[in-house]
Amino acid sequence: MMPADLFAALEQPDGRGRFGAPDFLAQFGFLPPDGDSPLNPDGYPIGFAVDQEANQVGLTCAACHTAEVEVNGERIRIDGAPAHLDFDSFYQALAQAVAATLVSPERFQRFAANFGAEDEAAQKALQARLAEFNLELTGDAVVRRPALASGYGRVDALTQIINSLAVTDQSKPENLYPVAAPTSYPPLWLTPELEFVQWIPIAASPIARNGGQVLGVFGHTDLSSGAAENAFRSTMLLRNLQEMEDWLQVLKPPVWDETRMGKIDPELRDRGAEIFRENCAGCHNMAPYERTEPEVNHFGETFIRIGRVDFRKVGTDPAYPMSLLTRQVATNETTAPLFGDRPIVPALEFFGGTVQASVQRAIAEAEFSEEEILALNGMRFTTGPDGKPVPYTPEQPPTYLKAGPLAGVWATGPYLHNGSVPTIYELLSPASERREVFWTGGRALDLRRLGYESGDAPGRFRFDTRLPGNGNGGHEYPEGGLSHDERMAVIEYLKSQ
Ligand code: HEC
Ligand code: HEC
Numbered sequence: 001m002m003p004a005d006l007f008a009a010l011e012q013p014d015g016r017g018r019f020g021a022p023d024f025l026a027q028f029g030f031l032p033p034d035g036d037s038p039l040n041p042d043g044y045p046i047g048f049a050v051d052q053e054a055n056q057v058g059l060t061c062a063a064c065h066t067a068e069v070e071v072n073g074e075r076i077r078i079d080g081a082p083a084h085l086d087f088d089s090f091y092q093a094l095a096q097a098v099a100a101t102l103v104s105p106e107r108f109q110r111f112a113a114n115f116g117a118e119d120e121a122a123q124k125a126l127q128a129r130l131a132e133f134n135l136e137l138t139g140d141a142v143v144r145r146p147a148l149a150s151g152y153g154r155v156d157a158l159t160q161i162i163n164s165l166a167v168t169d170q171s172k173p174e175n176l177y178p179v180a181a182p183t184s185y186p187p188l189w190l191t192p193e194l195e196f197v198q199w200i201p202i203a204a205s206p207i208a209r210n211g212g213q214v215l216g217v218f219g220h221t222d223l224s225s226g227a228a229e230n231a232f233r234s235t236m237l238l239r240n241l242q243e244m245e246d247w248l249q250v251l252k253p254p255v256w257d258e259t260r261m262g263k264i265d266p267e268l269r270d271r272g273a274e275i276f277r278e279n280c281a282g283c284h285n286m287a288p289y290e291r292t293e294p295e296v297n298h299f300g301e302t303f304i305r306i307g308r309v310d311f312r313k314v315g316t317d318p319a320y321p322m323s324l325l326t327r328q329v330a331t332n333e334t335t336a337p338l339f340g341d342r343p344i345v346p347a348l349e350f351f352g353g354t355v356q357a358s359v360q361r362a363i364a365e366a367e368f369s370e371e372e373i374l375a376l377n378g379m380r381f382t383t384g385p386d387g388k389p390v391p392y393t394p395e396q397p398p399t400y401l402k403a404g405p406l407a408g409v410w411a412t413g414p415y416l417h418n419g420s421v422p423t424i425y426e427l428l429s430p431a432s433e434r435r436e437v438f439w440t441g442g443r444a445l446d447l448r449r450l451g452y453e454s455g456d457a458p459g460r461f462r463f464d465t466r467l468p469g470n471g472n473g474g475h476e477y478p479e480g481g482l483s484h485d486e487r488m489a490v491i492e493y494l495k496s497q
Contacts, residue, residue, distance in 0.1 A: 001218045002094070002137070004050050004057040006130060008042055009114035013096040015107055018114075020044050020057075027459060028090040029083060029152050029441065031068055047083070051237075058218050061244055063087075064155070064185045069411060069452075070444040071260050080251040081411040082185035084152045084441055086461065088144070095141035098134050102127070143167055143176065148319075148469045150182035151461030152441040154419050157183065158198075158324060161216030162347050165354050166329045169215075169223040175329050177347075181320035181469050184419040187412050189251040190405055192378065195292050195303040196394060199417040200311075200321055201402040202348065204380035204392035206248075210241045211362070212355040221358040225333040232334075232354070232361040239366060242376055253408035256495045262447055264495050272493030275486050279478040283307035283403035286497060298381040298389040299374075307403030314401055315474030317418050321399065324348055348398065407497050413451030414440060420465050420472035424494060425449035428487040431473040438463050450491055 001007075010019040017024055022032040022045045030045035042050070047063025050056070067081035101111050108127065112118075117126045143163050146156065156179045166175035183199050191197050196204050203209040214236050215221055221234035258264060276286070284307060291302040311321040327347035331339060338353040339345045345353075363373055374381070374389070381389035401417060415421045423446055426434040439460035444453040456462070465472040482490065 001056070001058040002098075003129070003133060004052070004055050005115065006098075006133060007057045009111050009116075010097055010101065011107065011110065011114075013093050013100055015100065015104075015110075019094070019097050020048070025090070028087075028093070029085040030063070030090075031066060031077075031083075047085075059087075061188075061213075065188050067411060068443060071257075071447070074260065075443070076257075076260075078254045078408075078411050080188040080248070081254065081408070082153050082187060084443060085185075086150065086152045086441075087155045088146045088150050088179075088182075091144055092141060095137050098130065098137055102131060102134055140168065144179060146182065147178040147180040148182065148467060149461070151463060153414070154182035154184050156181050156320075157213075157216060158351070159327075161212055162327070162329065162351050164216050165221070165223065166347070166350060169221055169354075170332050170335060171224055172330055172332060177323070177327055181323045181418070183320055183417050184412075184414070186404075187253075187408060188248050189253045189408060190304060192245070192249045193289075193304045194404065195306055196392070196402070199402055200324060200398050200400065201306055201308060202352075202394040202398050204394070205377040206245045207238065207241065207363075207376040207378075208352075208355055208359055208391075210245060211236050211238075211359040212351065214241065215355060215358065221354065223332070223334050223354060227334045232357040233365075234358045234362055236358065236362045238359075238362045238368075238376070245376075245378075253497070254411050255408075256410065261445070261495075265492055268489050268492040269496050270493075272489035272491065275482065275490050276493050279482070280490070283309060283477075285405050287405070287407065289405065296382060297379065298383045299379050301379045303380075304405060306405075308395070308400040309403055310399050311401050312399070315476070316401070316416050317420060317469060317471035317473070319469035319471075320417060321401065325397065325399065406494060409494050409497070410445065410450045413446075414438075414454070414463075415451065416472070416475060418470060420463070420470055422446075422454035422463075423449035423451035424491055425451075425487055427475065428482055428490060430476055430481050434465070434472045436465050436472075438465075448491075450494065 007020060012019050012024050020042055025045050030047065032045055033040055033043055046066055047059055049058050049060040064083050064085055065080055066083055067078045068075050069078060101107050112123045112126055115126055117123045144160055159177055159179045159181060163177060167173060197209060219235045221232055222230045256264060285305050289304040292305055294300040294302050311318060324347065328344050329347045329350040330344050335354055336342065338357055377391060380392040382392060384390035413422060415424065415427045421427045421434055422438045438454040439456050440463050441460040442453040442457065446453050464470060
């Protein structure tokens with residue numbers, strides 16, 4: 001994201017304290033660190049990572065995938081739950097802070113003092129470095145600037161990743177596409193086991209998924225037209241990514257804590273389980289999970305089955321699937337050969353192809369063994385016509401949304417891929433009864449309706465479901481709806497999962 005030494009000296013946009021201070025960054029939803037640690041000498045919030053060798057500070061998985069929920073004023077950390085992070089506003093603030101430092105001489109003097117640049121020559125050199133970085137950051141902030149504000153807990157990850165590859169890495173501004181379809185951060189506790197992931201379930205191999213993530217959140221791969229022998233060489237640190245993926249394996253769905261969160265009524269729960277079996281289980285796989293057939297996997301591995309439903313049938317907001325399905329990308333001299341020399345290809349194909357080529361190059365350079373490579377890919381291989389393993393590919397065209405397991409769903413609100421429905425109770429109500437406007441960023445759990453408290457309060461984000469991309473319609477199951485009592489029963493059941 002930024003050279004670590006420059007970041008450490010940076011002030012807040014209004015010129016007050018340190019930009020990296022947890023109490024400043026809390027307004028974007030970042031969580032303070034768990035006390036002092038020699039691994040975190042600057043005391044950055046959870047989700048910041050510093051690569052000392054490369055002098056870089058960036059964001060890691062935990063920034064978007066760690067939540068803290070509040071129950072009766074007490075905070076509970078939930079690893080793997082969707083963060084309350086407003087990534088877009090954070091990044092725009094970073095760009096403002098860097099630009100402001102160059103504009104005001106006094107401010108620059110303070111920055112230079114924080115940095116430790118004492119004499120004039122050192123200050124000049126520092127100014128030149130910051131100016132150069134500012135140029136890069138300003139451009140990147142424009143590429144990432146959302147046309148639809150995301151607020152807390154959402155980001156249009158795929159558009160940003162594809163912009164990063166197609167516009168920035170290829171140096172092709174004509175590929176710019178509006179960042180206007182933010183999606184909710186999904187929970188990560190079952191993902192290593194899921195057959196496919198993402199809201200449009202197009203990713204199976206963890207290393208391809210996580211490698212794509214890196215290239216979207218500030219990493220780069222060389223796709224420039226004269227790349228030649230450097231083509232697809234990237235900043236991915238595959239061994240680190242592998243360790244993070246290993247960490248995901250130990251995540252567990254959070255358990256509803258009856259002592260703090262209220263007793264689950266066993267009768268109501270059982271009635272809810274019955275209603276769920278009849279009306280929901282056909283799409284949402286729940287424990288004990290139905291698994292995929294061993295025969296379809298080259299190694300006989302099985303995964304948790306997911307449901308897939310065409311987005312037009314679910315009827316939820318179409319902006320996200322439509323943006324991915326309709327977007328086209330111009331290739332260049334370096335990337336075109338991946339796609340049979342076509343000058344223009346569908347964005348999802350471009351995304352998959354360039355990420356795969358970058359991951360393959362990184363794998364080759366890291367000298368992984370055959371076995372390690374299979375593990376990196378999460379064993380997601382079918383058998384090809386020649387009897388060799390072939391990576392899983394998503395069904396085409398990917399016009400479907402994922403109906404995933406709902407374990408720990410009480411910690412993952414607001415709901416649907418675009419986070420447009422604040423509570424489970426409202427999701428189980430007809431769309432006409434769901435709130436048109438609510439506020440995100442609250443951490444207190446709504447223990448009755450499940451989700452987060454979502455009224456107006458200082459520092460919260462006003463979520464207007466009437467804006468395109470924020471629509472809260474669709475997913476009206478079962479047809480004809482559930483009664484109030486039935487909804488409460490399903491909620492009781494979901495608490496127990
Ligand atoms: C800037 C925020 C951000 C960061 C950082 C981030 N993610 Fe995510 N993650 C998202 C969003 C948003 C999605 C949903 C994207 C979609 O489906 O369109 C997602 C989806 C996922 C999924 C799919 C889950 C599912 O069930 O569909 C996995 C797995 C995942 N992330 C793992 C990771 C890992 C591992 C890292 C670190 C290497 C990481 N993420 C870093 C925001 C982030
Ligand atoms: C026909 C298949 C289908 C049926 C039946 C169905 N769902 Fe869903 N469900 C989906 C899909 C697809 C999504 C994702 C839609 C989206 O995000 O736009 C979803 C999303 C959800 C979510 C949001 C998950 C999240 O992380 O935001 C919840 C909660 C949910 N369903 C609960 C239920 C319950 C409870 C029932 C039964 C009353 C039910 N669903 C019936 C397909 C179905």
